[in-house]
Amino acid sequence: MGSHTDSLPTPATPAGRDGLDAILTRPGRAVLAFDFDGTLAPIVPDPDQARAHPEAVRALAAVAPKVAAVAVVTGRPADVAVRHGGFADVPGLEHLVVLGHYGAERWDARTGTVDAPAAHPGVAAVRAELPVLLERIGSREGTWIEEKGRAVAVHTRRAEDPQAAFEVLRQPLTDLATRHGLIVEPGRMVLELRPPGMDKGVALLEYVREIGARAVMYAGDDLGDLSAFAAVDKLRSDGVPGLLVCSGSDEVTELAKRADLVVDGPSGVVRLVRSLAQRLA
Ligand SMILES: O=P(O)(O)OC[C@H]1O[C@H](O[C@H]2O[C@H](CO)[C@@H](O)[C@H](O)[C@H]2O)[C@H](O)[C@@H](O)[C@@H]1O
Numbered sequence: 001m002g003s004h005t006d007s008l009p010t011p012a013t014p015a016g017r018d019g020l021d022a023i024l025t026r027p028g029r030a031v032l033a034f035d036f037d038g039t040l041a042p043i044v045p046d047p048d049q050a051r052a053h054p055e056a057v058r059a060l061a062a063v064a065p066k067v068a069a070v071a072v073v074t075g076r077p078a079d080v081a082v083r084h085g086g087f088a089d090v091p092g093l094e095h096l097v098v099l100g101h102y103g104a105e106r107w108d109a110r111t112g113t114v115d116a117p118a119a120h121p122g123v124a125a126v127r128a129e130l131p132v133l134l135e136r137i138g139s140r141e142g143t144w145i146e147e148k149g150r151a152v153a154v155h156t157r158r159a160e161d162p163q164a165a166f167e168v169l170r171q172p173l174t175d176l177a178t179r180h181g182l183i184v185e186p187g188r189m190v191l192e193l194r195p196p197g198m199d200k201g202v203a204l205l206e207y208v209r210e211i212g213a214r215a216v217m218y219a220g221d222d223l224g225d226l227s228a229f230a231a232v233d234k235l236r237s238d239g240v241p242g243l244l245v246c247s248g249s250d251e252v253t254e255l256a257k258r259a260d261l262v263v264d265g266p267s268g269v270v271r272l273v274r275s276l277a278q279r280l281a
Contacts (some may be wrong), residue, residue, distance in 0.1 A: 006275035009261055011243060015236055016260020019243030022215035023067070027280050029214035030067045033204055033228070034060075034269070036074035036081045038188060038221035039247040042266050045157055047146060052085040053266040055274070061092030062277035069211050072098045073200045075185065075192065075224050077149050078107035078114045088112060101150055102185070102224065103203025104195070119150055120195035122180030127152050129176060130193075137172050140165035151194035153187075162189045187222050188251050201227030201234075208235060219245035219269055222252055229258050245272065 011017050023030040034040050037047070040056045064070040070093070074081045078100025082088055087096055088109065098107040105116040130145055130152060142159035145152055154173060159165035169191055174184045177193040185192040200220075208216055208231075216235055218228045232242035246259035247269050256262045263272050 008275040011260035013260045019241040022241035031213040033071045035220035059273040066280040078105040099203045122182045125180045153192040157189035199227040201231035204231045217243040221247035
């Protein structure tokens with residue numbers, strides 16, 4: 001962190017200002033939760049090359065001992081997010097929790113292990129049919145399949161026109177997922193076919209209740225984060241102040257409209273976390 005001081009931005013909404021105020025006045029009852037890709041990690045063409053922003057872990061480790069809990073809530077398998085984030089064995093992050101696969105999996109820094117439910121049988125069926133389907137619908141060059149274990153994702157970022165390639169796939173992939181009891185989770189140039197029944201909102205609510213938190217901040221960048229935003233809205237209506245942070249990008253505009261605070265991508269998120277840690281010092 002050095003001697004550099006980041007100023008804490010002011011949320012644009014009264015609810016957001018209440019949320020930030022609650023975090024600052026009762027940090028020991030506050031949960032800070034973050035999406036991974038696009039929020040803690042800059043977006044890159046190859047998901048395997050995605051890494052946490054170089055200052056992210058240090059900033060999280062600085063703030064974590066000052067609040068009730070820090071959590072990462074991601075569509076990635078939990079162990080992948082831990083590896084790409086560099087979250088294991090970090091002084092300060094001894095209590096970090098990573099809720100992977102939209103909350104279906106959980107990694108605890110305390111134990112270093114992942115808890116996960118049994119695999120959904122529809123994923124194997126979709127995995128078997130997907131290559132033939134992509135061939136039949138003439139998916140664009142650059143479209144490719146990410147194997148995620150308990151889900152499969154079809155990416156279009158590397159296509160010449162990623163948005164057009166995405167639109168070509170949306171309906172056929174929805175039909176395929178539905179036939180096998182799965183749902184389609186749309187994201188930034190990606191359509192993921194995954195089991196239903198869990199989302200980031202459910203995951204966040206359960207975690208906040210488990211911790212008994214009385215204030216929450218959630219930072220995200222993508223459509224999959226909207227359910228977590230809705231969870232913060234629900235907590236607010238139940239009397240738990242919350243702060244909604246959007247890691248801004250040109251690709252997704254929905255979150256910026258709902259957020260109390262829009263920051264400039266992962267580097268903006270890091271600055272925010274760093275300034276929170278400084279204020280709570
Ligand atoms: O919930 P998240 O942590 O945001 O994960 C959502 C998806 O992230 C990954 O894809 C995104 O990031 C890639 C690497 O920067 C990028 O190439 C891709 O276009 C983005 O959609 C990941 O590969 C997916 O499996 C996650 O569902």
